[in-house]
Amino acid sequence: MTQPSTNTTGPAIHNEAHQEHPIKLYLVVWGLLFVLSICSYMVDYIGIHGYLRWSLILLFMVLKAGLIVAIFMHMAWERLALLYAVLLPPILVLVFVAMMVSEAHYVLFSRLTFFGTGP
Numbered sequence: 001m002t003q004p005s006t007n008t009t010g011p012a013i014h015n016e017a018h019q020e021h022p023i024k025l026y027l028v029v030w031g032l033l034f035v036l037s038i039c040s041y042m043v044d045y046i047g048i049h050g051y052l053r054w055s056l057i058l059l060f061m062v063l064k065a066g067l068i069v070a071i072f073m074h075m076a077w078e079r080l081a082l083l084y085a086v087l088l089p090p091i092l093v094l095v096f097v098a099m100m101v102s103e104a105h106y107v108l109f110s111r112l113t114f115f116g117t118g119p
Contacts, residue, residue, distance in 0.1 A: 025071065026071070026072075029067055029071045029072070032067060033064055033067060033068070036060050036063055036064050036067075037060075037064070039056075039060055040056075040057055040060040040061070040064075043056045043057055043060075069085075069086060070082075
């Protein structure tokens with residue numbers, strides 16, 4: 001094994017430390033994912049129906065996806081990556097949806113103006 005040179009006239013040697021997170025963090029996240037999955041299954045088991053059922057299922061799904069992305073993909077420690085990978089695409093989709101809604105209202109208004117409301 002060679003020792004790094006102590007010569008100060010040469011290029012500086014940078015030791016990039018690899019950040020390791022405690023195993024407890026991963027075990028807690030796995031436990032939370034397990035609990036959220038149980039809650040999602042309990043919504044079906046209890047027999048909740050309608051919008052409440054779908055709202056709860058979507059809520060648990062988003063919470064699980066958020067935990068996976070934040071911890072296992074290390075997005076919680078990289079703020080810029082979080083913005084670009086997780087928040088920017090949905091914001092752009094909402095902008096495009098708003099543009100389509102605006103266009104749809106314009107087309108409907110044009111059709112009603114030039115073709116009338118029907119017989």
